[in-house]
Amino acid sequence: MAEAHPVGFQWVMEAKKRGATVIHVDPRFTRTSAVADQYVPLRAGSDIAFLGGVINYILQNELEFREYVVAYTNAATIVTEDFQDTEDLGGLFSGYDPEKGVYDPVSWQYQGHEKHAPSRGDTHTQRETGAGLEQESHGPPVPAGTNRDETLQNPHCVYQILKRHYSRYTPEVVEQVCGVPPEEFRKVCEAWTRNSGRERTSALVYSVGWTQHSVGVQYIRTGAIIQLLLGNMGRPGGGVMALRGHASIQGSTDIPTLFNLLPGYLPMPHHTQHETFEKWVEAIRHPGQKGFWNNARAYAVSLLKAYFGEFATADNDWGYNYLPRMTGDHGTYQQVLNMIDGKVKGYFLLGQNPAVGSAHGRAQRLGMAKLDWLVVRDLYMIESATFWKDSPEIETGEIVTEECATEVFFLPAASHAEKEGTFTQTQRMLQWREKALDPPGDCRSELWFFYHLGRLVRERVATSTLERDRGMRNIAWSYPTSGPHNEPDASAVLKEINGYDIATSRPLSGYTELKADGSTSCGCWIYSGVYADGVNQAARRKPGSEQSWVAPEWGWAWPANRRILYNRASADPHGVPWSEKKAYVWWDAEKGEWTGHDNPDFEKTKAPSYRPEDGAVGVAGLRGDDPFIMQGDGKGWLYAPQGLIDGPLPTHYEPAESPLRNPLYEQQANPTRKVYDRPDNQLNPAPPEAHSQVFPYVFTTSRLTEHHTAGGMSRQLAYLSELQPAMFVEVSPALAEERGLTHMGWAHVITGRAAIEARVLVTARLRPLRLDGRVIHQIWLPYHWGGSGLTTGDSANDLFGITLDPNVLIQESKVGTCDIRPGRRPTGRALLDYVADYLRRAGLDASHYAPLETPGAGD
């Protein structure tokens, strides 16, 4: 966190000054470790084993916050008796289909819900479309009624399943899998549990490298299970905080730049799953479930009103058929492979540098070289704009400038200081930024670009009679502009996002005002309220010293300016704060309403004693003590009966590339991971496949404080480049000796995709780990370098192949296997031959790919 988020890290240092214990778990000793009270090195890719060990420690010692767990989580909920665990099936859950590599999740359901389970085909489509992303603002659909055993004794209740599932994740197993000595591990468990409960809360903070694994979503799930067991959710000082990789990455999923989502986590329509408007809405709201998501029709209609204005009517299903449909996996990696195969003609790149920043850089560059046209909008001429003349593939002869037909349009972009708008950060808080100065020359804002692009396309189709152009012709595209370049007014866009009453143009005060009858328009339902009372609430900047400690008048947080989600959980089932110290919201019995320091995340006047009538659904179906109001059953999910492709409980699988046989299960790696078995995406062999010793070392990548992601914003600046002026690789003194590497000398790192060179830093900050009876060396590389800028070097992301998490299609780019050798890499054609020789030695060719299911598992 100190490396990648130094400004946010000031609050960790502040907490430390006040006596907080800071624990840092990381494969390499970083600037964070330097100021932590305890540094715990572990093997990259082993985090679920580590956190599973913490869960086991909590359950074996009964250190969970029992009252919280029973009342607010699904610990007591009973699961179908057909459910079989990974402990019974060698690392697979019940329902695995080896043909498609997905599960039929019927046996994972709550008892009595079996008929509501998605089918195997649904699950397959969900993986293709990264459907897990839809769950950012709410849980997957389950019916309201569940069977519960609040004594937690029923062998089929979630609590008992959880306990059995993690019973083998002992300190000894943690050492065997992660390389963490038991005494170090115990110190972590003790500190975490001691600081949680009625009187105290702990926060779990992770950076997005945690997600970049073939089991990335399950990493986060494991952390969430611990936080629920310890009562750290919905309470001040608790939570699971994702530190995002750039400004407003939260914003870019809320109002998405993703292929599979529409604003507010509404799914992008799929051609078979959501054929009609009704099917789409029903798929979102799932009649019969509890909670606010039941009102999805109002959110959906209001969005279509924002898109199509007067052309969205009840008669034409609010313009639903103007929306494009997904037909499968259109994720960024599938697109790149399609480009290589010549299936994609054009590509827009905005603020992204995949030639350096994405996994398998060579595939990225070769793909772009097959396009007809490419539009790059960036601050500088980044590697993704110049690959046709100076990429590593020019040197190897794989791209020939004279023959590369891609027409590249480079459009210079305005920087964040040169445009107005909002950032949404990890706390879901929108903060408005003023424009400090005009962008120079031809540089323009994204808003300008898209507004005028849309305007020009609409001019082209204005007289078209083609049905396919109707949506574009009918889109509501009227924004006030000003200045010499006709810059659109960003606050007008924010007003549209907030939503308004169509008859009166009155800005809405929040999403509860949204209507399904077409009388309201709203560009993103979860952002409704950001322009309440016609005031830009995101622009509020009242200093913390002039308001309460929750600081509700600084910016605006979705939903409804609520700073902590599910904060009903900060009070006990009777509505009384769990402790004076941790009081946040509570039930005021005299006034008959919820009150407190924050906006209560609950119906204002629903008493804690409220019990729904039988069969009640939607918001009315929630009990007065069901705090998790966006979940189908109102509970925090220790166990996920739906919504995850790879299982209801996080399970330790080895990374797709690993030098180790999975010590816990016969199943080696995630059996549902998304793979692309192609000759140009060879993955290094992992046991039980042969020849894994050709790539004996584990490597991981991350950032340096001095640079920013793929370097487009830092390698061009002298004051940053001079601070880290060269690509380097960090190795331990032991590995340096083993491979003959010298400090400050050159070395090259080899995988099945590439060989890259770097200067060597020999440092005790990297150290070998002992596990499973052998010593594992880990190598660390920064991923900031590429061929352009004041400082240049080979790109670490060239080393990775493409394997994705099945839930959200994020790439496994934080762990792989490699070899390292002293000296510089070969150049020209010799480089290709060099990598090909490694492939040959590793037995990798197009005739065989590692199966998803490991032989022996599932017997």
Next chain:
Amino acid sequence: MPGPNSLYGPVDPAPDAGYTDAPPRMGFFTDTSVCIGCKACEVACKEWNAVPDDGFDLLGMSYDNTGGLTANSWRHVAFIEQATPPSEAAMDVLREAERSVSTQFLGMPSSTLPGETGRADRDLRWLMMSNVCKHCTHAGCLDVCPTGSLFRTEFGTVVVQEDICNGCGYCVSACPYGVIDRREDDGRAWKCTLCYDRIGEGMTPACAQACPTESIQYGELDELRDRAAKRVEVLHQRGVSEARLYGHDPADGVGGDGAFFLLLDEPEVYGLPPDPVVPTRDLPSMWKHAGVAALTMAAAVAAAFLGRRP
């Protein structure tokens, strides 16, 4: 009118330099125990003061690619990797790797640094420290400057006026810390001004403003000294017995620094002199001795002449 301590000993430098109604003396307290090595201070300093880049050289000195305070780097974050004897468990792993691992510290001239032993609870310590001009009470650079380019400000800080500097370089050898430096291309001397143009407007110096963890604190020197003493006390109570202040003492060889530090090891570990002394300290006694010598010489000459007369 210079006082008896003008060249050595405790003194408030601004009044001593002739300012009447001088504002309180301002300075930096750099608390290295909370430094996270982000180098925001280096960048902010260069941005505000338009200091040129200092070259793109990988130095291999841990994460320090600045190397030291120079004419083109007025803040410098030092990174010190200290390998202390590994724990028994870690040693087992290392032995198993069948390698005799040298715990040699990398990037510093010697493997036997002061403070190399110690803490048993970890086998690696990574110290970070943002170094800067000390703005000495008795500033050697100022004392030797022949042009008046270096001057004492009303805040008690020491600033170079680049339009007056003639590039003689006397100041470079007069600095006991090796801070002030000449730029190769123009020959003139440059160093931290404690953002004279900012603090005169009531603003905080750029480095302190940018520091995310309040490792660099700016303020009235007296107040900073109190704060620093309390911080050391707190750290000692928490078992950080190695915490100590550096440059805070008005009785030291430079009369105390306007920019002082909380360190977690001996000053030498950070590349700081353990006992800096302003080279002009001995000027009065040197002049006295020279005077006595001259008088003696004169007397001897006179005596010789007188003595020749029978």
